[in-house]
Amino acid sequence: MIVLGLTGSIGMGKSTVAAMFRRLGVPVYDADAEVHRLQGRGGKLVAAIEAAFPGTAGPHGIDRTVLGKAVLGDKAALHRLERIIHPALVESRRLFLRRHRSRPLVVLDIPLLFEKKGWRQVDAIAVVSAPAWKQARRVLARPGMNPLKLKHIRSLQLPDHQKRARADMVIDTGGTIDRTRGAVRHLVSCLTARGVRYCRHA
Numbered sequence: 001m002i003v004l005g006l007t008g009s010i011g012m013g014k015s016t017v018a019a020m021f022r023r024l025g026v027p028v029y030d031a032d033a034e035v036h037r038l039q040g041r042g043g044k045l046v047a048a049i050e051a052a053f054p055g056t057a058g059p060h061g062i063d064r065t066v067l068g069k070a071v072l073g074d075k076a077a078l079h080r081l082e083r084i085i086h087p088a089l090v091e092s093r094r095l096f097l098r099r100h101r102s103r104p105l106v107v108l109d110i111p112l113l114f115e116k117k118g119w120r121q122v123d124a125i126a127v128v129s130a131p132a133w134k135q136a137r138r139v140l141a142r143p144g145m146n147p148l149k150l151k152h153i154r155s156l157q158l159p160d161h162q163k164r165a166r167a168d169m170v171i172d173t174g175g176t177i178d179r180t181r182g183a184v185r186h187l188v189s190c191l192t193a194r195g196v197r198y199c200r201h202a
Contacts, residue, residue: 001097001100001101001102001103001104001105001106002104002105002106002123002124002191002192002195002196003097003106003108003121003122003123003124004105004106004107004108004122004123004124004125004126004191005107005108005110005113005118005119005121005122005124005125005126006018006021006028006107006108006109006110006113006125006126006128007109007110007111007112007113007114007118007125007126007127007128007163008111008127008128008129008160008163008171009129009135009154009157009158009159009160009163010111010135010139010150010153010154010157011130011134011135011136011138011139012128012129012130012135012160012173013128013130013138013173013180014109014111014128015109016173016177016180017128017171017173017180017184018030018107018109020180020181020184020185021107021184021188024184024185024188026103026105026106026107026188027096027100027103027106027107028106028107028108028109029092029093029096029097029106029107029108029109029110030109031089031093031108031109031110031111032109032111034089034092035085035089038085038088038089038092039061039062039064039067040060040061040062041059041060041061042061043061043062044088045062045084045085045088046061046062048084049062049067049081049084050062052080052081052084053067053070053071053077053081056070065144067081072152073152082116086116093108093121104191104192105188105191105192108121108122111157112156112157113125114158114162114163114166115156115157115158119166123196124168124169124191124196124199124200125166125167125168125169126167126168126169126170126171126187127160127163127164127166127167127169127170127171128170128171128173129160129163129164129170129171129172129173129174130172130173130174131174132160134174135160136150139153168196168199168200168201169187169199169200169201170201171183171184171187187199
């Protein structure tokens with residue numbers, strides 16, 4: 001089994017690319033979706049997060065907007081939150097890999113793959129990338145987003161050019177959706193037929 005780490009900065013189109021892998025039959029572990037589940041109604045981390053950040057829990061689980069305000073710009077608070085979430089993610093990822101251990105290729109969709117040293121757990125890394133102006137346009141079109149917020153989020157993420165330099169493969173989402181879809185299809189075919197060694201920078 002090849003474990004492909006999929007990452008990319010905010011607004012680069014990583015979720016769209018992950019969906020393309022799924023449509024090609026590749027199992028995808030979505031770290032963000034798992035965090036939502038763990039923090040949602042009945043989630044196993046709701047009580048621990050509420051204890052660490054009083055007032056963040058509600059009838060539907062953790063209010064992510066309230067929690068976001070509690071940790072925004074506060075590194076100590078962010079680290080406290082990460083210490084709650086990280087072990088649960090490690091366990092869910094382990095179960096995902098065990099469940100799909102007979103598959104030739106699986107994808108770990110992890111936004112902070114480089115920043116949190118998740119690259120150590122994968123066989124290869126694919127970075128989703130687009131021009132900075134397109135990234136900004138996509139992100140600023142989201143509800144509740146503004147340039148200051150985007151600047152803060154970018155400060156927490158490894159710059160795109162550094163991610164590209166460290167990647168085994170770069171998936172460009174700056175062009176048409178069909179072009180991106182073709183690149184993903186080519187990558188899946190190459191990895192499953194030839195392996196990581198032959199598909200680097202293909």
